Amino acid sequence: MPLDCRISTGSTTPIYRQLIDQIRLVVLRGRLTPGDRLPSVRSLAQRLVINPNTVARAYGELARDGVIESQQGKGYFVATKRQVYTRAHRRRRLAPLLEALVSEAALLDFSADDVTAALQEKLREYGLEPS
Amino acid sequence: MPLDCRISTGSTTPIYRQLIDQIRLVVLRGRLTPGDRLPSVRSLAQRLVINPNTVARAYGELARDGVIESQQGKGYFVATKRQVYTRAHRRRRLAPLLEALVSEAALLDFSADDVTAALQEKLREYGLEPS
Amino acid sequence: MPLDCRISTGSTTPIYRQLIDQIRLVVLRGRLTPGDRLPSVRSLAQRLVINPNTVARAYGELARDGVIESQQGKGYFVATKRQVYTRAHRRRRLAPLLEALVSEAALLDFSADDVTAALQEKLREYGLEPS
Amino acid sequence: MPLDCRISTGSTTPIYRQLIDQIRLVVLRGRLTPGDRLPSVRSLAQRLVINPNTVARAYGELARDGVIESQQGKGYFVATKRQVYTRAHRRRRLAPLLEALVSEAALLDFSADDVTAALQEKLREYGLEPS
DNA sequence: GTGGTCTAGACCACT
DNA sequence: GTGGTCTAGACCACC
Structure with a gap:
C-alpha cells in the first residue's frame, strides 16, 4: 500500500502543495525508500479524483528539489542520493x-x-x- | 531619536509588513509608550524614501489591530488601552x-x-x- | 455653579468636540436655560487649562447650530428660540x-x-x- | 445573479466601506455560503466602474476579519470556518x-x-x- | 487568468 | 499641517 495521500479540496492550501508536503514526509519517514517507484501520474490522479496536471506539477517540483527522480518512460522514483542540505x-x-x-x-x-x-x-x- | 526603522527593499516580505512588524516591536519593547506620537505618514515616507501610501497602509493596519490610534489632523499615537485578549x-x-x-x-x-x-x-x- | 465641564486631553475625540457635546447636553437637560450667559471664552479656557481658540471654536459651532447666540461685547447666551428639528x-x-x-x-x-x-x-x- | 452590489459615489461613507458592509450582509444572509467564490477583483471593479485597488482594499479587510479567504491565483471565497467570538x-x-x-x-x-x-x-x- | 504590492499624484476633511 | 480616500498604471508571483 504505497503512498496513501489525503487531499482536502476545501482547504486554502493548493492541492499541489498538499501533495508535495505529504510525499516529502513519506520519504523522510522512510515509508518510501530510495529507488521505490511512485504511483504513475494518471493512476494517482484517478485515485484522488484530481486533475493529472496537478499531480504532474507536484512530481515536477519534487524532482526539481531532488526528492524524487523521473526515468523516461518508467515513472518517478524516490531519489537514490538522499538530498543533503547544509x-x-x-x-x-x-x-x-x-x-x-x-x-x-x-x-x-x-x-x-x-x-x-x-x-x-x-x-x-x-x-x-x-x- | 524617534523610531529608527530599517527597510530592505530587496526582501521578499513587503515593505508595509516590515514596517508593521518593526513598529509592533518598538511598542512592545516600550521604546514608544502609550500616548507617544509616531512620525507623520509623510515624514516617515520621506525619511525611508518610500511612498506615503505604503506608510499609510502600515499605520492603518496597526490601527485596526488596536496597536496605535489616529487622531484626525494630529497624527498617529500609540494606543492608550493595551489590547486584552482571552x-x-x-x-x-x-x-x-x-x-x-x-x-x-x-x-x-x-x-x-x-x-x-x-x-x-x-x-x-x-x-x-x-x- | 454654571457649566461644569470635564475634558480628557488623552481621549481620541478632539477637545472642541467634547465641549460641544457637553454644552449641548447641559442646555438640553435644562441646567442652562434660554437667556443664561455662558462663561467667557477666556475664563472657561483658563479654568479647563486649554487653548482659548478651542473654546472659541466650540462656541462658534454651537452658535452656528443655533444652540447659543453671541451678543457683541457681552458674551454668549443660550439661544432664546429653542432649536426645533423636524x-x-x-x-x-x-x-x-x-x-x-x-x-x-x-x-x-x-x-x-x-x-x-x-x-x-x-x-x-x-x-x-x-x- | 451573483453579488449585486450598489455603490453610491455621492455618499460620505467611502466606497470600500460600502463594499465591506454589503458583502458582510450578503454572507450573513446566506446568499453567499461558505466556499462560494466572489467576483474577481478586476471584474467587480469593472462592473461597478471603480478602481480595482478599491475592491482589493475591501476584500483585503474582509479577509483580515476572517469573513472571506483568498486563494492565490484563484480568487476570493467565503470563509469556510465561521469566526467564533467570546x-x-x-x-x-x-x-x-x-x-x-x-x-x-x-x-x-x-x-x-x-x-x-x-x-x-x-x-x-x-x-x-x-x- | 488570479491576487499582492508599490508608486505617483490628486482631492477632501479636519485641526 | 495632519490623515483618509480614490484613481491610474506598473510589476510580480502564483495557478
Missing part, C-alpha cells in the same frame, strides 16, 4: 517561521515557558520526540 | 504559526532538540527568558 | 448610528433580545427612562 | 456603537421609547425578531 541552508529555511512565531508570541504576551510547552506538544504530534 | 483567543492566533514551524521542521528533518534549542535562542533575542 | 431631521441624524449598531450586532450573531436589553441599560446610564 | 469580545465590539447611538439620541432629545421603537424596526429589517 546546516546553514536548513536553518535559513526555518528562520522566518521561527521569527514569525516568537514575534507573535511576544506580541500576545506569552511567557517563554508557555511557548516552549506549546512547541513540545506540537512536536509530539508530529512524532518528533526529544532525545 | 486565553483562547491568544492560543488560536499562535496555533497556525506553531503548526507552520513544526511542519517545516519535520520536513527538513530537524530533531526535536534542534527546534527547541533554536526556539530558546530566538526567545532570548526577544527578551523572553524562561523562568 | 422629526425627519432627527431621524435622519440617528439613522446611520442605528444602522451601524444593528449591522454589527447581526454580524456578531446577537439576538434581538440581547441588543434590546443592552440598549435599555445604556439608555438608563444616560438618564433616559422608558415611560 | 461573549466578552462580542460585547466589547458592540459597546462603542451602542454608546454612539445613545449619546446622539440624548443630544437629539429622543425619548427612551422612541429609540427603542426605532431599534425594533431596524432589527426587523435585518431579520432579527424578538423571541
Whole structure:
C-alpha cells in the first residue's frame, strides 16, 4: 500500500502543495525508500479524483528539489542520493517561521515557558520526540 | 531619536509588513509608550524614501489591530488601552504559526532538540527568558 | 455653579468636540436655560487649562447650530428660540448610528433580545427612562 | 445573479466601506455560503466602474476579519470556518456603537421609547425578531 | 487568468 | 499641517 495521500479540496492550501508536503514526509519517514517507484501520474490522479496536471506539477517540483527522480518512460522514483542540505541552508529555511512565531508570541504576551510547552506538544504530534 | 526603522527593499516580505512588524516591536519593547506620537505618514515616507501610501497602509493596519490610534489632523499615537485578549483567543492566533514551524521542521528533518534549542535562542533575542 | 465641564486631553475625540457635546447636553437637560450667559471664552479656557481658540471654536459651532447666540461685547447666551428639528431631521441624524449598531450586532450573531436589553441599560446610564 | 452590489459615489461613507458592509450582509444572509467564490477583483471593479485597488482594499479587510479567504491565483471565497467570538469580545465590539447611538439620541432629545421603537424596526429589517 | 504590492499624484476633511 | 480616500498604471508571483 504505497503512498496513501489525503487531499482536502476545501482547504486554502493548493492541492499541489498538499501533495508535495505529504510525499516529502513519506520519504523522510522512510515509508518510501530510495529507488521505490511512485504511483504513475494518471493512476494517482484517478485515485484522488484530481486533475493529472496537478499531480504532474507536484512530481515536477519534487524532482526539481531532488526528492524524487523521473526515468523516461518508467515513472518517478524516490531519489537514490538522499538530498543533503547544509546546516546553514536548513536553518535559513526555518528562520522566518521561527521569527514569525516568537514575534507573535511576544506580541500576545506569552511567557517563554508557555511557548516552549506549546512547541513540545506540537512536536509530539508530529512524532518528533526529544532525545 | 524617534523610531529608527530599517527597510530592505530587496526582501521578499513587503515593505508595509516590515514596517508593521518593526513598529509592533518598538511598542512592545516600550521604546514608544502609550500616548507617544509616531512620525507623520509623510515624514516617515520621506525619511525611508518610500511612498506615503505604503506608510499609510502600515499605520492603518496597526490601527485596526488596536496597536496605535489616529487622531484626525494630529497624527498617529500609540494606543492608550493595551489590547486584552482571552486565553483562547491568544492560543488560536499562535496555533497556525506553531503548526507552520513544526511542519517545516519535520520536513527538513530537524530533531526535536534542534527546534527547541533554536526556539530558546530566538526567545532570548526577544527578551523572553524562561523562568 | 454654571457649566461644569470635564475634558480628557488623552481621549481620541478632539477637545472642541467634547465641549460641544457637553454644552449641548447641559442646555438640553435644562441646567442652562434660554437667556443664561455662558462663561467667557477666556475664563472657561483658563479654568479647563486649554487653548482659548478651542473654546472659541466650540462656541462658534454651537452658535452656528443655533444652540447659543453671541451678543457683541457681552458674551454668549443660550439661544432664546429653542432649536426645533423636524422629526425627519432627527431621524435622519440617528439613522446611520442605528444602522451601524444593528449591522454589527447581526454580524456578531446577537439576538434581538440581547441588543434590546443592552440598549435599555445604556439608555438608563444616560438618564433616559422608558415611560 | 451573483453579488449585486450598489455603490453610491455621492455618499460620505467611502466606497470600500460600502463594499465591506454589503458583502458582510450578503454572507450573513446566506446568499453567499461558505466556499462560494466572489467576483474577481478586476471584474467587480469593472462592473461597478471603480478602481480595482478599491475592491482589493475591501476584500483585503474582509479577509483580515476572517469573513472571506483568498486563494492565490484563484480568487476570493467565503470563509469556510465561521469566526467564533467570546461573549466578552462580542460585547466589547458592540459597546462603542451602542454608546454612539445613545449619546446622539440624548443630544437629539429622543425619548427612551422612541429609540427603542426605532431599534425594533431596524432589527426587523435585518431579520432579527424578538423571541 | 488570479491576487499582492508599490508608486505617483490628486482631492477632501479636519485641526 | 495632519490623515483618509480614490484613481491610474506598473510589476510580480502564483495557478
